[in-house]
Amino acid sequence: MDIDIPCPFCAIAAAHKPFPPSSPPPSIPPDLTTPASFVVLSTPSLIAFLDILPLSRGHLLVCPREHRPKLTDATPSESRRLGAAVRLLSAAVCRATGVEDWNVVQNNGAAAAQVVPHMHYHLIPRPEIRASGRSHESFTMFGRGRREELDDDEAAVLAAEIRRQVAAVVREQGQDDLAADDDLGGGSSGSSSERGKL
Numbered sequence: 001m002d003i004d005i006p007c008p009f010c011a012i013a014a015a016h017k018p019f020p021p022s023s024p025p026p027s028i029p030p031d032l033t034t035p036a037s038f039v040v041l042s043t044p045s046l047i048a049f050l051d052i053l054p055l056s057r058g059h060l061l062v063c064p065r066e067h068r069p070k071l072t073d074a075t076p077s078e079s080r081r082l083g084a085a086v087r088l089l090s091a092a093v094c095r096a097t098g099v100e101d102w103n104v105v106q107n108n109g110a111a112a113a114q115v116v117p118h119m120h121y122h123l124i125p126r127p128e129i130r131a132s133g134r135s136h137e138s139f140t141m142f143g144r145g146r147r148e149e150l151d152d153d154e155a156a157v158l159a160a161e162i163r164r165q166v167a168a169v170v171r172e173q174g175q176d177d178l179a180a181d182d183d184l185g186g187g188s189s190g191s192s193s194e195r196g197k198l
Contacts, residue, residue, distance in 0.1 A: 009118040012037045013047045013065040021088070022170045024163040027156070036152055038159035041089060041166055045081050048089055050159055052150045056125050058097040058158060060089055063120035070108040071119050086121050088173075092165035096158065099125035 015032035016039045019025055030036035040060065041048040051059040062085050068074045074082065086104055094100055105122040107114040 007067055007116070007118050008033075009047075009061075009063050009116055009120065010067050012039070012049060013063075016042045016047060018042050018044045021166050024167055027160060028163075030152065030156060030159075036155075038150070038155040040092070040159050040162040041085060043081075043085075045078060046085055048085060050150060050155050051122065054124075054148070054150055055122075056099075056127060057154075058093045058099065058123075058125040058162070060093055060123040060162075061120045062086055062089060062123065063118055068119045069117045070114075071106060072108070074119060082121065086123065088166060088169055089123055089162075091169045092162050093123055093125055095165040095168070096161040097125045097127075099127045101126040 011033050015037070016028065019042050021041055021043065024041075028039050030038050035052055037052075038050040039047060040050070041062075044065070046062065046064050048060055048062040051061050062082060064074055064078045064082065066078070068078070071079075090102060090104070094102060103122070103124040103126060105124065106120070108119070
């Protein structure tokens with residue numbers, strides 16, 4: 001990315017303060033950034049939001065707050081937290097959309113189809129083609145295919161529902177996989193420098 005062009009994911013991270021996944025705000029103003037951003041998870045170390053050009057309803061992006069161009073630039077701690085968040089958000093987005101199949105895609109570099117050079121995961125729900133009514137979805141495997149602009153009104157409702165489902169999953173899981181991540185509902189294990197961060 002050109003040094004003069006600001007990173008859109010850094011702008012989203014800067015605009016949205018962290019909140020506890022177990023008790024998210026009922027609404028988050030999407031107009032804190034241009035274009036609007038629909039945040040579903042915001043912790044001290046990562047942020048997740050709806051893709052503005054989704055391949056399907058519920059298409060999420062999950063990235064570290066710190067600017068990391070590629071996956072290999074993320075710290076081991078960030079990588080663990082991103083992995084826990086991908087699992088948590090996968091469960092939440094499946095519940096929110098009613099879709100039980102999804103892709104997790106992560107691209108590194110322009111030749112690998114990375115558009116924004118701030119490492120991120122795509123979580124892409126995969127409805128049955130007949131059920132979705134969008135016949136072009138069969139061609140969107142691995143993050144490629146026809147995209148449509150996100151509808152702001154639908155996005156606000158969907159983001160709120162995903163946040164509710166994140167909170168429900170956190171409550172149900174207790175301390176299972178997230179014991180070191182206090183802000184995900186886990187216990188107090190983990191080092192003091194990593195405790196309370198996702």
